[in-house]
Structure formats: C-alpha cells, structure tokens
Amino acid sequence: MLVMQVRAGSSTRGSGGTVVPVLGFAVHPDYTTSSNRPNNDIAILTLLFSLTAGPTIGPISLPNVNEEISTGTSTVVSGWGTLTEGGSSPTQLQAVTVYTVDRNECNVSYSGLITDKMICADVPEGGKDSCQGDSGGPLVAAGKLVGIVSWGNGCGREGYPGVYTDVAAPAIRNFITTKTGISSQKH
Known part of the structure; x- marks a missing residue:
C-alpha cells in the first residue's frame, strides 16, 4: 500500500524538514479532464498532524474571490x-x-x-x-x-x-473554504 506524505520546510527533495503522513484528500467535485487538459484542478490534503510554523514553514495569503491579476504581473x-x-x-x-x-x-x-x-x-x-x-x-x-x-x-x-x-476563481475558492474554513488572507 502506498502511503502519501508531505515534506515541509526543506528545499532538498528527499531529506530535511518535517515529514507528515497524509490522512486523506478531497478532489474538487467538478474536476474534469478534457483532451488531457484538467479543469477545476485542485485537491486539499488533510495531514495527520498540524505543521509547526517556523523559519521555513508558514502560511501563505490567498487572493480575494475574483481578485484580478493584471496581465504582465x-x-x-x-x-x-x-x-x-x-x-x-x-x-x-x-x-x-x-x-x-x-x-x-x-x-x-x-x-x-x-x-x-x-x-x-x-x-x-x-x-x-x-x-x-x-x-x-x-x-x-x-x-x-x-x-x-x-x-x-x-x-x-x-x-x-x-x-x-x-485560486481567486469563485468555484475554486468556494472549494477551499468549504474544505478548510480558510476564506482569504493568511491562515
């Protein structure tokens, strides 16, 4: 049986940081792949235990729903x-x-x-x-x-x-919020 794990806090693949087993995951309910081109391509992982924030592990802010990113950003x-x-x-x-x-x-x-x-x-x-x-x-x-x-x-x-x-698309943000409780800003 394959065990999925997350390595956090390391820039080296295969060593360092903190390794946490994945307890489960949820794929977007409207995930589809047409012509090998996925749509609603997001999944949320549930970790066995929470990560501890530190110098190399921390949260990231999310954009607001429908927040536009200018061309050339x-x-x-x-x-x-x-x-x-x-x-x-x-x-x-x-x-x-x-x-x-x-x-x-x-x-x-x-x-x-x-x-x-x-x-x-x-x-x-x-x-x-x-x-x-x-x-x-x-x-x-x-x-x-x-x-x-x-x-x-x-x-x-x-x-x-x-x-x-x-990540700012309403259907994607709704999925994130539903599965995690995170709406926007840093969490």
Whole structure:
C-alpha cells in the first residue's frame, strides 16, 4: 500500500524538514479532464498532524474571490519538476519568475481550452516554465498563492504559457473554504 506524505520546510527533495503522513484528500467535485487538459484542478490534503510554523514553514495569503491579476504581473513558480521536457528532476527546489498572460491570448494558444478557473503565465521568449513533476505546486504573486501548477503544452515552449488553477476563481475558492474554513488572507 502506498502511503502519501508531505515534506515541509526543506528545499532538498528527499531529506530535511518535517515529514507528515497524509490522512486523506478531497478532489474538487467538478474536476474534469478534457483532451488531457484538467479543469477545476485542485485537491486539499488533510495531514495527520498540524505543521509547526517556523523559519521555513508558514502560511501563505490567498487572493480575494475574483481578485484580478493584471496581465504582465511578475509571479514565481517553484517545484522539483524536470528542468527540461523529458529531463531529470533536480534534488534542490527550483524557482523561476514568469509573467501572467491575458486569458484571451492564452485561450488562442490553446484553441479555446482555457476556462475562467485558469490563469496562464510565461516569459514571452519561452524557455522558463513549470514542467513535469511540478503539478500542484505554487504560483505566487506579491506574497499570495494566486495559482496552482496544472498543465501546459510541453515546458517553456514559446507561445504556449503554463496553465495554472486560478485560486481567486469563485468555484475554486468556494472549494477551499468549504474544505478548510480558510476564506482569504493568511491562515
């Protein structure tokens, strides 16, 4: 039997920090995947015990419901996903700055698959992006969790932004609030 665990407070994959078993999880009730493109792509994990805040573990603020993120906003995505398409995964946590893309522009790139529960981010010249293994990771702007790594066409391909679950979308925030009691701000 596979046991799911969370490692918190470490930037090294596989060591350090605090390891907590996952007691359970809830997937968004309207989660769907069409053409391998997930919508309502969020799950909430319930940990066996609470994490203790410290220098490397702490809460993050959430945006308000329907809070707009301006096109071109600087964001940071982080994770232990592959560094290139089909490449290997690093042992150290990686982070890269990407910029939000207009939803309509992104929708053109993805032939109408972008919904109101998604936001997109990239660098115009390509080459920087989330990649395989980063799914579920954070997209952060101004200290707020604005997105969750979801999908894209490859990694860092010019003209194909990374696609993230929009944490400010009403259906996503309602799910977060229902499952956790967290509405907005730091918790």
